[in-house]
Every structure is written in C-alpha cells, then in structure tokens.
Amino acid sequence: MDAFLTSRNVSDVLGGLASGVIYALVALSLVLIWRSTRMLNFAQGAMAVFATYIGFAILAPSTNYWVSMAVAIVAGLVLGGATERVLVRRLYGKPEINPIVAMVGLLLVLESVAAAIWSTSSRPLATPFSIVDWQLNHKPMALSPFAVYEIVTSLVVMAIVAALFQYTKLGLQLRAAALAPEVSRLLGVRVSRMLTIGWMLSTAVGAVTAVLVASNFFTGLTPSGMDGVFAFGFIAAAIGGLDSPVGAMVSGLALGVVFQFVGDYVNSNAIILVALGMLIVSLMVRPSGVFTRSAQRRV
Amino acid sequence: MIVVDDLSVSYGAVRALQSVSFEAPSGEITAVLGANGAGKTTLLRTISGLVAPLSGTVRKDDEVLTGRKTEDIVRLGVAHVPEGRGVIAEFTVEENLRLGFMIAQGSLPDALAEQYEMFPVLGERRRQAAATLSGGERQMLAMARALIARPSVLLLDEPSLGLAPLVTAQLMQQIRDLCAKESLTVVLVEQNASSALRIAQRAVVLRVGVVVANDSAVAVRDDENLRQYYLGMVE
Numbered sequence: 001m002d003a004f005l006t007s008r009n010v011s012d013v014l015g016g017l018a019s020g021v022i023y024a025l026v027a028l029s030l031v032l033i034w035r036s037t038r039m040l041n042f043a044q045g046a047m048a049v050f051a052t053y054i055g056f057a058i059l060a061p062s063t064n065y066w067v068s069m070a071v072a073i074v075a076g077l078v079l080g081g082a083t084e085r086v087l088v089r090r091l092y093g094k095p096e097i098n099p100i101v102a103m104v105g106l107l108l109v110l111e112s113v114a115a116a117i118w119s120t121s122s123r124p125l126a127t128p129f130s131i132v133d134w135q136l137n138h139k140p141m142a143l144s145p146f147a148v149y150e151i152v153t154s155l156v157v158m159a160i161v162a163a164l165f166q167y168t169k170l171g172l173q174l175r176a177a178a179l180a181p182e183v184s185r186l187l188g189v190r191v192s193r194m195l196t197i198g199w200m201l202s203t204a205v206g207a208v209t210a211v212l213v214a215s216n217f218f219t220g221l222t223p224s225g226m227d228g229v230f231a232f233g234f235i236a237a238a239i240g241g242l243d244s245p246v247g248a249m250v251s252g253l254a255l256g257v258v259f260q261f262v263g264d265y266v267n268s269n270a271i272i273l274v275a276l277g278m279l280i281v282s283l284m285v286r287p288s289g290v291f292t293r294s295a296q297r298r299v
Numbered sequence: 300m301i302v303v304d305d306l307s308v309s310y311g312a313v314r315a316l317q318s319v320s321f322e323a324p325s326g327e328i329t330a331v332l333g334a335n336g337a338g339k340t341t342l343l344r345t346i347s348g349l350v351a352p353l354s355g356t357v358r359k360d361d362e363v364l365t366g367r368k369t370e371d372i373v374r375l376g377v378a379h380v381p382e383g384r385g386v387i388a389e390f391t392v393e394e395n396l397r398l399g400f401m402i403a404q405g406s407l408p409d410a411l412a413e414q415y416e417m418f419p420v421l422g423e424r425r426r427q428a429a430a431t432l433s434g435g436e437r438q439m440l441a442m443a444r445a446l447i448a449r450p451s452v453l454l455l456d457e458p459s460l461g462l463a464p465l466v467t468a469q470l471m472q473q474i475r476d477l478c479a480k481e482s483l484t485v486v487l488v489e490q491n492a493s494s495a496l497r498i499a500q501r502a503v504v505l506r507v508g509v510v511v512a513n514d515s516a517v518a519v520r521d522d523e524n525l526r527q528y529y530l531g532m533v534e
Contacts, residue, residue, distance in 0.1 A: 176398050183385035188373040188402035
C-alpha cells in the first residue's frame with residue numbers, strides 16, 4: 001500500500017489534482033460570468049489578485065491568515081459588483097470586441113495599480129499549512145498538508161457555489177436570469193441585480209483562488225501572479241464548455257492531472273504545447289465544449 | 300380592471316399603437332384581435348412595462364402602471380404569459396413553477412399542489428425538463444407559472460398558437476373557468492378570432508395600431524364588416 005501511494009503515477013495524480021483544483025476554480029469563475037453576461041473576463045486573475053492584496057497587504061502583516069482571507073473574499077464581492085455596475089454595464093449590447101478590449105484594459109490597469117502600490121516583488125503569505133510532503137516509510141508522497149488544504153478548500157467552494165445555484169431561491173433566479181432574461185423579468189426577477197450578483201460571486205471565487213495560489217511558499221503574492229493560472233483555467237473552461245459549471249470544474253481537474261503526467265514523463269516545457277493542442281482538438285471536435293449539452297425535445 | 304388610456308407607442312419612426320383606449324373589467328375576458336402587425340403584442344408588452352409608451356397611461360384599478368419597471372408591475376398582480384409561452388426549457392416543470400412563485404406569499408408546497416390539481420399532467424412531469432413537454436403542455440405550464448403567484452390580471456399572448464384545435468378548445472374553456480372562479484381580469488390576444496370570441500365578454504379590434512372596434516364580444520362577432528375585413532372570419 002505504501003509503495004503504491006508513493007509510486008510515480010499516484011504522485012502524479014495527487015500533484016495534478018492539487019494544481020487542477022486551481023484551474024477548476026478559475027474556470028468556474030469564468031463560467032459564472034459567461035453564463036450571465038456572455039463576456040470573457042480577461043481581468044479575472046487581476047481582479048482576484050487585487051482582492052487578495054486588499055486582504056493581505058493593507059491589513060497589518062501580523063493579521064490572522066483566516067481574517068485576511070475573509071477580507072479578501074469580501075473585497076472580491078465588492079470589486080466584482082463595482083466592476084459590473086461601473087464598467088461592464090456600459091458594454092451590454094455593444095459589439096463583441098468592446099468587452100474584450102475593456103477587460104484586457106482593466107487587467108493592465110489593475111496589475112499596474114497593484115504594482116505601483118505594493119511593488120512587483122513577491123510577498124509571502126503566512127500560510128498555516130506546511131508545503132513539505134508527507135513521508136511514508138521514508139519515501140515522500142506527493143501530498144503535503146498545504147496541498148490537502150488547497151484541494152479541500154477548492155472542493156468546498158465548488159460545493160457552496162453548486163448548492164447555491166441548485167437549491168436556493170437566489171440560485172434559481174440567477175439561472176433564470178442567465179437563460180431567459182425577459183421571461184425572468186416578467187416573473188419578477190430583478191435581472192440587472194442578478195448580473196451584479198453573478199460578477200460578485202465570480203470575483204469572490206477568484207479571490208479564494210488567488211489566496212490559495214499566493215499561499216504557496218514558492219510563488220507568494222505578486223501583481224501578475226495569476227496570469228499563468230488564468231491561461232490554464234481559461235483553457236479548462238473552453239474545453240469543458242463556457243456554459244457548463246460542472247464541465248469547467250471537471251476539465252480543470254483533468255488538465256491538472258494531464259499536465260503533471262506530461263511534466264513528469266515528457267518535459268515540463270511541453271505542458272503549454274499540450275495545453276494548446278488539447279484546446280485546439282476540443283474546439284475542432286466539440287466547439288461548444290465537451291460538457292455542454294442541449295436538452296433533447298421529447299414530445 | 301385594466302384601463303388603457305390614449306396609449307401611443309412607436310418603434311423608432313414606426314408607430315405601433317396610436318391613441319389606443321379601452322377598459323378590461325375584472326371577472327371578464329377582453330379579447331384583443333387583429334391581423335399580424337396590428338400591435339396586439341406591443342399592447343401587452345406596454346401594459347407589463349417591457350415597452351415604454353410615447354404617451355398615454357395604463358392603470359390597474361387606481362394604480363398607474365406606466366413608468367414602472369416590469370419587475371414591479373408583476374408584483375402588483377399583473378401576470379404576462381408572453382408570445383411563445385416563455386417556458387424555460389432547461390428548467391424542470393417544478394423549477395419553472397418555483398420561479399413563478401418567487402414573488403408570492405405563503406406556502407410553496409400548497410401552491411404547487413394547487414397547480415398540479417388544476418393541470419394534472421404537470422404533476423406527472425414535475426421532474427422533467429420543460430424542453431420535453433408538448434406544445435399544449437408547455438402552454439399549461441406557462442399558465443400555471445403565471446397563476447401560481449395569484450395574479451389579479453392575466454395577459455395572454457396567443458395561447459392557441461401552434462396548438463391542435465381540440466387542445467385550443469380545452470385551453471379556452473380552462474381560461475374561461477379560471478377567469479370566472481378567480482374573478483381575474485383577462486386580456487387575451489389572439490389571431491384565432493373565432494375561438495377567442497367564443498369565450499370573451501368584450502373585444503377590442505386593432506388595425507395597424509388603431510382601435511377600430513371596442514364592444515361586447517357578441518356585437519363584434521355579429522358585425523359582418525369586422526368579421527370580413529379585420530378578423531378574416533369567412534363562413
């Protein structure tokens with residue numbers, strides 16, 4: 001059993017899941033916005049990092065990690081809501097290029113402002129979990145307390161979002177507003193409020209993601225720290241289907257594991273090539289996403 | 300009661316409604332008839348606030364609806380079943396009904412049970428996606444979803460569209476029973492004039508945005524000119 005748990009393949013799966021949950025969270029927050037407002041939020045990573053700076057850099061460095069994380073989540077809610085009200089709202093019904101340019105612009109502005117205020121040097125967060133791998137019979141297992149924390153936190157966030165959408169009155173309205181805005185208004189759903197809430201939720205999920213990424217001792221918090229993660233999360237969302245939260249999360253996890261195997265068995269430089277290859281193949285075979293399905297009519 | 304007073308609506312340079320006035324009393328069905336493009340759908344969309352009028356007002360009893368948001372007009376008890384029914388295909392039958400109940404007070408299970416009693420087929424299919432329903436079942440779902448919030452005004456846009464004659468007849472009967480039982484104000488937009496006139500007490504006939512007749516349903520049905528020129532009812 002011990003030999004199995006420390007074997008090369010199991011290590012790759014575990015390591016892959018630890019990074020896969022991060023891609024899954026990024027993909028989820030992109031899907032939340034795409035479903036409601038048909039926009040790709042290219043500033044997602046920068047917004048998440050900005051919220052994280054508010055939680056971890058404005059407060060005194062001695063502040064409890066969990067307090068800082070809670071502040072970052074609240075900052076994410078506020079930043080997401082404000083972005084929708086002030087910027088995004090002006091882009092509805094405009095040509096598709098407008099939101100793309102606006103979101104890339106927001107990305108550059110937020111990263112520059114963060115760099116100007118907090119500098120570009122990496123800032124370590126006081127992570128409450130060790131990143132040293134556990135040992136089994138003096139052999140390292142590719143799993144650390146920090147990786148478990150990352151995986152568990154991500155799964156909890158996904159479960160909360162899923163439960164909110166599936167079982168609450170707010171979730172029902174959020175889904176209805178995304179699927180049929182005019183009909184929803186006729187039933188009393190305040191659709192424009194739902195769009196704001198969608199951006200708030202998405203940015204809050206992003207804030208948790210950025211806190212997890214920055215909590216890793218080796219990366220720390222930097223203004224552009226989410227750029228690479230965002231790219232892989234975006235690929236996960238595109239493969240899984242931008243309309244499918246489940247698809248985004250599953251393909252995020254799968255990407256993490258595939259990348260780990262590629263990095264281990266081939267070469268870590270090949271990961272980005274494999275990622276692009278998977279994206280191209282999936283867009284050729286299932287352009288609307290692997291997990292997107294349209295309801296079949298049975299009369 | 301719905302009172303439409305001197306209502307004009309335009310889409311850019313195109314005048315869709317021109318000084319439209321009529322009253323739809325409670326407990327009665329008012330049929331709004333006319334050919335394609337007469338402005339029937341625009342009239343309903345203006346009543347429920349989806350379209351802003353150029354001038355004129357819409358009132359429900361003593362309350363002015365004009366200028367209010369759709370979301371608030373619904374909360375005043377005006378339910379609008381739009382053209383094409385507006386059933387959310389990706390939702391289950393029950394999710395559609397839960398959405399309709401969102402603005403209502405009271406117990407959801409009771410309200411659901413009441414609708415399932417009125418439309419038994421919806422109860423049988425409560426967990427099915429609405430996409431799997433037939434046209435008639437979708438129309439029932441759209442009606443149930445509007446009724447579950449206990450509205451006092453029901454705006455129906457072409458409920459018979461795409462339904463078989465027998466299903467249409469049943470549906471019309473159901474609308475009449477509901478209207479009498481709940482003393483609803485029903486504004487029924489129809490291209491199918493004969494089936495609408497069979498259940499309506501009053502009728503308003505529109506021709507390119509202008510009211511050409513506003514009378515009892517019987518009088519409209521018996522007017523040879525109206526039947527021939529505006530309603531396309533040839534014996």
